[in-house]
Amino acid sequence: MLGETARAAGYRLIVREEVGSTMEEARRALHQGEPGKLWIVARSQNAGRGRHGRQWGSPPGNLYTSLLLTDPCEPALAPQLGFVAGLALHDAAATVLGPAADRLKLKWPNDLLLGGAKTSGLLLEGESRAGRFDVILGCGVNIVSCPSDTPYPVTFLKAEAPQASVEAVLSALGEAWTKRFAVWAQPGGFGPTRAAWLERAAFLGETITIRLPEGPLNGRFAGIDPTGRLQLETDGGSRLIDAGDLFFGTPA
Structure with missing residues (x-):
């Protein structure tokens, strides 16, 4: 095979x-x-x-x-x-x-x-x-x-x-x-x-939620950096995420 x-x-x-x-x-x-x-x-x-x-x-x-x-x-x-x-x-x-x-x-x-x-x-x-x-x-x-x-x-x-x-x-x-x-x-x-x-990325440029151990984080999915970390644009500034669960949209 x-x-x-x-x-x-x-x-x-x-x-x-x-x-x-x-x-x-x-x-x-x-x-x-x-x-x-x-x-x-x-x-x-x-x-x-x-x-x-x-x-x-x-x-x-x-x-x-x-x-x-x-x-x-x-x-x-x-x-x-x-x-x-x-x-x-x-x-x-x-x-x-x-x-x-x-x-x-x-x-x-x-x-x-x-x-x-x-x-x-x-x-x-x-x-x-x-x-x-x-x-x-x-x-x-x-x-x-x-x-x-x-x-x-x-x-x-x-x-x-x-x-x-x-x-x-x-x-x-x-x-x-x-x-x-x-x-x-x-x-x-x-x-x-x-x-x-x-x-081929899903949700690129759109609002997403990342579930982190400390709680959910919302922002715009801006891409991945040169090491593979997710780039998230939040109201508090840019964040780099090493690991987490991604969900589309902002939860109510």
């Missing part, structure tokens, strides 16, 4: 029928000496999770995968890989969707939206061990179904593209990641990565 470009770059694939989570499978492989550039895919998960430990429903038919990268960068640069992965997700979904691709947007920091509804999410975790920094990128894509109990709109790819499948999305994702990562890995590579991400 990996394309020619990904295989030529040394990426490999393991497919499991069911796991707790692909993130934990990748971590287990790492601790067993796995050299990296490994995609792990599960047909279903019984303990999938998203950001902040949230449960991620994992019925069969959707894509559940994690990419293990050993020593890809310095720890300070690791958050940038989330933007690389977001672009790869956008590319892959666009390949599968065809004419409906113009309805795709990237929501800071880690979601893919289709028509304003979430269809995919990313999870990035790093681990320092033995003098090395490793990264696991987790990805879930709603292909044939989506949850019904979310506080935000959700959708799935087959609603727009009946031909969408796990195999098609994974193959396109592997190719897109390989190409986007190669651009990012060049000196100054976050510059074109950042520009490409902003071209």
